[in-house]
Amino acid sequence: MSYIRLLATLYLSSLCFVQSLAFVFDEASFSPAKFARDRYARSRNWTTTGRQVDPTKDFIHALDFVALVNNFGYPAEEHRVTTADGYKLRIHRIPGSPRNRQAFGKPVVFLQHGVLGSSDMWVLMGPNRDLAYILADAGYDVWLGNVRGNTYGRSHKRFSPEYNREFWQFSYHEMAMHDIPTSIDYILHKTNQSSLSYVGHSMGTTISYALLSTRPEYNQKINLVISLAPVAFWREPMRPFISFLKKNSPFIKELVTKAKINELFPLTTASAHLARASCGDGSILQQICAGFVYLLSGPNPDQLELSLLAYIFSYFPAGASTKTLMHFSQNIISGDFRAYDYGKMRNLARYKNEIPPSYNIKRITAPVALIYGRGDSLVSPSYPYDLAKKLPNVVTVEPVPHKKFSHMDFLYSKDIKVLLNDRILNLLNRFTYNSNAV
Numbered sequence: 312m313s314y315i316r317l318l319a320t321l322y323l324s325s326l327c328f329v330q331s332l333a334f335v336f337d338e339a340s341f342s343p344a345k346f347a348r349d350r351y352a353r354s355r356n357w358t359t360t361g362r363q364v365d366p367t368k369d370f371i372h373a374l375d376f377v378a379l380v381n382n383f384g385y386p387a388e389e390h391r392v393t394t395a396d397g398y399k400l401r402i403h404r405i406p407g408s409p410r411n412r413q414a415f416g417k418p419v420v421f422l423q424h425g426v427l428g429s430s431d432m433w434v435l436m437g438p439n440r441d442l443a444y445i446l447a448d449a450g451y452d453v454w455l456g457n458v459r460g461n462t463y464g465r466s467h468k469r470f471s472p473e474y475n476r477e478f479w480q481f482s483y484h485e486m487a488m489h490d491i492p493t494s495i496d497y498i499l500h501k502t503n504q505s506s507l508s509y510v511g512h513s514m515g516t517t518i519s520y521a522l523l524s525t526r527p528e529y530n531q532k533i534n535l536v537i538s539l540a541p542v543a544f545w546r547e548p549m550r551p552f553i554s555f556l557k558k559n560s561p562f563i564k565e566l567v568t569k570a571k572i573n574e575l576f577p578l579t580t581a582s583a584h585l586a587r588a589s590c591g592d593g594s595i596l597q598q599i600c601a602g603f604v605y606l607l608s609g610p611n612p613d614q615l616e617l618s619l620l621a622y623i624f625s626y627f628p629a630g631a632s633t634k635t636l637m638h639f640s641q642n643i644i645s646g647d648f649r650a651y652d653y654g655k656m657r658n659l660a661r662y663k664n665e666i667p668p669s670y671n672i673k674r675i676t677a678p679v680a681l682i683y684g685r686g687d688s689l690v691s692p693s694y695p696y697d698l699a700k701k702l703p704n705v706v707t708v709e710p711v712p713h714k715k716f717s718h719m720d721f722l723y724s725k726d727i728k729v730l731l732n733d734r735i736l737n738l739l740n741r742f743t744y745n746s747n748a749v
Contacts, residue, residue: 340584343577343630344473347462354378373583373625376403376430376455376463383437384409385447392497394489398459399466402494403430405455408438408447417452418743419504421495425513425540426483426635427576427628429462430455432512432722435626436619442510442732449736451743452502456494458486458518462578462629472574479573482638482651483514487521495532506534508739512721513689514635516541520648523675530677535706535742537680537735539721540690543672543698545643552606552688553643560640567633575636576628586624592617600624609688609717614724623723648672672701680738681708682731684716707738 354375380387380403388404407413422443424432433455438444446453457463459481460472470478498507511519516538523530545553556563576582590600600620601612634651641652650667652658658665679702681695692710699705710716711731716724724730 340580342473343462343465343579346577346579346583347465349580350375373578376434379431379434380405380443383434383444385438385444386413390497390501392493393468394459394493396485396489397468397470398464398489399468400457400459400490400494401463402457402497403455403463405434405443405447405453408444410448411450415503417450417502418739419454419498419502419507420446420451420739421454421456421498421507421509423456423491423509423511423515423518424458424461425511425515426639427461427631428512428514429626429629430457431462431626431629435623436723436727440727440732442727442735445728445732445736446739449740451739454494454498454507456491456515458490460574460630460632460635464490465630476571476573479632480634481632482634483517484521484638484650486635487518488525491518491522492526492529495529499532506532508535508537508743509533510537510539510735512539513542513718514639515539517543517639520672520675521670523677524670524672527674527676530675533677535678535680535739536675537682537738538695539682539731540684540687540718541681541695541698542639542690543648543670544646544694546646546691546694546697548691548693549643550688550691553691556640557643560644564637564640567637572633575631575633577630578626578628583625587621589621590624591621594621604719605688605717607688608719609684609686609715611686611713611715611717611720611724613715614713614717614720614726616723616725619723672698673703675702676704678704678706678742680706682734683708683710684718684720685710685713686715686720687718689718706742 350373354377374382377387377389385405385408388406390402390404391399392402393399422433424430433443434441438448443453443455460479465472467478472478495507499505509519519536520543549557588594589596591597597617597620601615601617604615638651642648647669649669652667653661655665658667662668681699683690683692683695685692695708699708713730716730721731
């Protein structure tokens, strides 16, 4: 089946199912705000009663980050930060583990999710697989970021995400200029540390490059950047799905502009039920869900457990601004890594130039490790090597040792501990405890 036919099938199936849900659920079921409130209340009830569940099987009602982590027997904290431009974000922390108790002075690691994700992405599979738990067990103070617009970043001093279009006027550039530095400064102050290690996946890598090239003082606050599925420059040869996006970006932009769509794929009660009904075991649509993952991430049935799809999609996607995805599409079309293109006249007013400025990644002096998947449908294997030629302090460029390792496998691969997370821990240990490591 062609990519276009597959997308059409997925769209029509989802549309029909969502329409059917309208007869079952009231309007509130489609509200991201109500979903977040209900999830918070439910999660605090789980935490106070001390009840334990297997969240991969009992996921009818999603839990929040703190309850997910507590359920696996680990301590968790939620912290609130406010950016200079008024966005209120909730970031998370795992300060210890059953094997390594909380203590002041531990080395700090910051995990940053990708597009449409949240901090939940790092803690869904449990201590035997997830990087966050593995790092906590190894003695790290683990912090996890969230960005404006996702399920933990839907608040602002002045604007409402439900009623004010102004809330959604941001892309990954604003995340890099505000969300991440605000979070880093808060964490370093809270832990009394001078620097931390940064692990980003997908857009989480993009944000780090935009931050460190535009605000180079943060190179001193990050002692190591580990980039998983690094995304910056999109060059030929492109993966088929990226080529499809490049060819159809003008149509997609026109569609969302005319429809006045500011937010994409928020977490709601309806979306969680859609995930369970269409992707769960026994569903006739489960193979379509798998096809959707293969299309967007890369086909790797050896590492994708179909029985977990409904669980994963109860937490993902977690929402994003349309402008964020349009920024990526601009970079795909231009082949350059640069700021958002507002059009010639607005660019002149904003940038003093008709063309947006490129991010000068030669200003990134922090050590960077680039790890990619050879089966990733979004990041061609040549991209990390092209990026490494431009970065001044690359410590390694390496593939995950599995020939079909995909974009989503960086989070949910069946053998992720052996294939990836043990290697990440090794890199962190070398740079944390040996400043001269290479």
